[in-house]
Amino acid sequence: xxxxxxxxxxxxxxxxxxxxxxxxxxxxxxxxxxxxxxxxxxxxxxxxxxxxxxxxxxxxxxxxxxxxxxxxxxxxxxxxxxxxxxxxxxxxxxxxxxxxxxxxxxxxxxxxxxxxxxxxxxxxxxxxxxxxxxxxxxxxxxxxxxxxxxxxxxxxxxxxxxxxxxxxxxxxxxxxxxxxxxxxxxx
Numbered sequence: 001x002x003x004x005x006x007x008x009x010x011x012x013x014x015x016x017x018x019x020x021x022x023x024x025x026x027x028x029x030x031x032x033x034x035x036x037x038x039x040x041x042x043x044x045x046x047x048x049x050x051x052x053x054x055x056x057x058x059x060x061x062x063x064x065x066x067x068x069x070x071x072x073x074x075x076x077x078x079x080x081x082x083x084x085x086x087x088x089x090x091x092x093x094x095x096x097x098x099x100x101x102x103x104x105x106x107x108x109x110x111x112x113x114x115x116x117x118x119x120x121x122x123x124x125x126x127x128x129x130x131x132x133x134x135x136x137x138x139x140x141x142x143x144x145x146x147x148x149x150x151x152x153x154x155x156x157x158x159x160x161x162x163x164x165x166x167x168x169x170x171x172x173x174x175x176x177x178x179x180x181x182x183x184x185x186x187x
Contacts, residue, residue: 012050014040020061020068024107025100028058029115055117058108062121065104069125072102073132083136083181090150091174096157096166106155137184146180149173 018040022031033054034044051057076086089095095102109122126147133143153173157166 008049011040011042011046015042015047015050015057016060016064019057020064020104021100023058023061024065024102024104028108028111033057058112058117059119059121062104062108062112062119065108066121066125066128068101069103070128073129077132083133084178086132087150087174087177087181091153091157091170091177093167093170096154096170099158103151103154105151106158110155137181139184142180142184146177149177 015036019031019036022036033047037044037047047057051060072089073086076082076089079085090103099107103125105122105125109119109125112119112122129147130140130143133146134140137143137146150173153169157169160166160169
């Protein structure tokens with residue numbers, strides 16, 4: 001049986017998409033290649049027709065996650081009050097509950113950093129977000145502090161078992177960022 005011409009490219013894309021989701025939700029190390037491929041109806045051996053290693057898949061999956069996140073961020077930054085919209089979206093219970101669809105920084109990038117496998121794609125995500133924030137407030141140092149607050153609060157909110165505490169973490173970070181934003185406005 002012959003496959004259509006684009007079969008390999010479509011299969012490759014399916015693997016990257018599913019890996020991106022699983023790496024963000026379960027972690028890179030916790031996501032085995034065999035269960036990943038099985039979930040897609042593919043063989044473990046078939047993986048190597050698409051990638052030379054799991055690390056190669058991780059880089060492509062991180063790029064896919066960054067592209068997904070950029071699409072979501074573009075919606076927030078297209079609104080009338082872009083930073084407020086971005087803070088609200090980033091620090092939402094939905095973002096907390098759906099890491100597989102969210103920002104790769106609190107999940108994949110944190111794990112890569114912990115493993116000592118820094119990625120230039122993480123640099124792209126960070127610098128891209130910093131540019132969006134800095135465009136709104138004009139202060140590189142405050143932009144970096146805001147991004148660190150966002151990522152740290154989301155990560156911490158996902159790590160606690162108490163939902164009320166998790167919500168307090170998100171809300172506290174959100175309110176703090178809004179106060180900071182208000183203090184940066186010219187009076």
